[in-house]
Amino acid sequence: MTANDTEEQGPYWYAADKPALLGRLRRIEGQVRGVHRMVEEDTYCIDVLTQISAATKALQAVAVGLLEGHIAHCVMEAAENGTDPSAKVKEATDAIARLVRS
Numbered sequence: 001m002t003a004n005d006t007e008e009q010g011p012y013w014y015a016a017d018k019p020a021l022l023g024r025l026r027r028i029e030g031q032v033r034g035v036h037r038m039v040e041e042d043t044y045c046i047d048v049l050t051q052i053s054a055a056t057k058a059l060q061a062v063a064v065g066l067l068e069g070h071i072a073h074c075v076m077e078a079a080e081n082g083t084d085p086s087a088k089v090k091e092a093t094d095a096i097a098r099l100v101r102s
Contacts, residue, residue, distance in 0.1 A: 013073035014066065024062055031055040063099055067092060 014021060035051045070092055078085035 013069050017069075021062070021065075024058070028055055028058045028062070031058065060099070063095075067095055067099070070095070 031051065032055055035048060035055060038048045038051060070088070075085045075088040075092065078088045
């Protein structure tokens, strides 16, 4: 799902945490560039796989944080506003399914 697939547009709940979130993503980007460099330099395969695993776990941590925030903010906000939160819950469960498959 992309931002265009949803009826809402930012700023989203994570706006206050945006600098920290972007910092984490920059570090992950650096990790991925490091993996690229390792492959270019013919680094031992297990060492490359170790770095891929670290980058994957870092991305998963970002995803879980965003998911927690979605539930704490978006789902709860819908419920507090008297709106049926089922669409927000469905978004969360779909996101969980994508994370589990990856």
